[in-house]
Amino acid sequence: QKSSENIFSKLSKAVIGKSKVDEDVLDQLEEILITADVGVDTTIKVIRRIEERVAKDKYLSTGELDVILKEEIAALLEENNTEDLSNFDLPKDKKPYVIMVVGVNGVGKTTTIGKLAHQFKQAGKSVVLGAADTFRAAAVDQLILWGERVDVPVISHGMNTDPAAVAFDTVKKAVEMNADVVIIDTAGRLHTKVNLMNELTKIKRVMQKFIDDAPHEVLLVLDGSTGQNAFLQAKEFTRATDITALAITKLDGTAKGGVVIGISDQFKIPVKYIGVGEKMTDLQVFNRKEFVDSLFKKK
């Protein structure tokens, strides 16, 4: 908190009594945003907006810059329908509500699924998980252990089986069990691997044989410490599976996850969840204001 104020007082001091934000201030702002992984394009966009505001408002008092800055960055997220959820609610008219979780290797998909299952369960919903990562060593075991930890059933066909068949079976069993939510884990895959990306399309299609509008949500998990490559991930996963929401993980570290600002600006995909640790309770619904605040905080 203290160091965040320092950055702002520094910025504000440099700007007092000026009708234009000078080079020095902008340089500092640039550094803050770039080192938060916001990316050059989005940083330039934010700086332009600030310049415009400052030119219009003429004089800025200490603290006002702080507010303007945060407003402008939050606006980038807001314009792109990143509505803040207040809790782990789900649409009532879809039962079961089917969520498919995708992303590159090691970002935190399986862990996020475990945490989500816990949250939905806490909210009184019945949850079924599908172990459709049949590829990575012990991936099925990992999900089963999460299932035990949060006490929800896991449907699995074991390792090296057809992931689409697992997904189909999970949805089918969930309907039989009258469950509220289905979450399908998938193997990590780099977005550059065409065959693996096509596999996701197939998993989707197979589920639709059973529930024609499934999956209702395709959640792309991004590692908060990822840099500009996250853009390419968002682009390619969107192309293959129509991503409907983002989850940003590992924000308990020093990485700021700023790349998500540019991503939601460009792809209009809302951020829904953030991961802040490895425990089952370490998942939060995304809060725009807190996220923007955290960009300026030194950890």
Next chain:
Amino acid sequence: MFDNLSLKLDRAFKTLKGTGKITEINVASTVKEIRRALIDADVNYKVAKEVTDTIREQALGRDVLIAVSPGQLLIKITQEELTKLMGGSKADINLKGDPAVVLISGLQGSGKTTFSGKFASMLKKQGKQVLLVACDIYRPAAIDQLKVLGEQIGVEVYAEPENKNAIEIANNAIAYAKKTGKKTVIVDTAGRLAVDDVMMKEIEALKKALNPSETLFVVDSMTGQDAVNTAKTFDERLNFDGVVLTKLDGDSRGGAAISIRHVVNKPIKFISTGEKMENIDVFHPDRMAQRILGMGDVISLVERA
């Protein structure tokens, strides 16, 4: 936003055409483009500044031959500088000791367990007796994961599923290695954040107990600006010997390679280029420099995956 540097520089260089020498004035906008390209490639902001300052100095006053455009010359200078930055000190791996111990460290999900398996497989192929040790006592099914890999490559895995003390497990593993004549021991550890003091203390203690001949820091090539902070803290606490850069089979530029080298000055010893056990390679600074600059030589990596 990811059009490659040559394109960008060509654009910037338009203004340079017809000048015979690189001067302060004509180099400014080009250096800015290079800096931007480095930042786009996830080179740390401060590091990119320092690197481009050096490049500017190198470039100033250089004659532009008729054969090369100023743009080509600057790219060459940049590539040389980056290669130099990431190369340098020899990147041998030290396997002295009886047994020789290799300690694997890094953030969550960076590819430690997979790399442990790959490295074990590589050593086995060289005829070494290897033991893999499962010291990740936290992540669900971490031990199973290592066991599956060990089975795949035919390397024994030492684990104590009921033991919740990583240091004890490590010590027991060394005793076991001695007893069974394993000359190299690879210790897989749990992923941890640099800011997690309890976990950082654990790996410090592991290092102290094991006295490894090699401590490796495994880092995801997709890592952004934060790579410097993480590498710095891990290095302060572990004084690691080398870096492993993973997931290079994708299209990440891998600017973290420069940032880390610049900040902790430790060599990159291996790269990881896929999920399969044979996807391990030695590091080539020149190829990496080209990759960071978006110069195309990534294709060979992608194809091999």
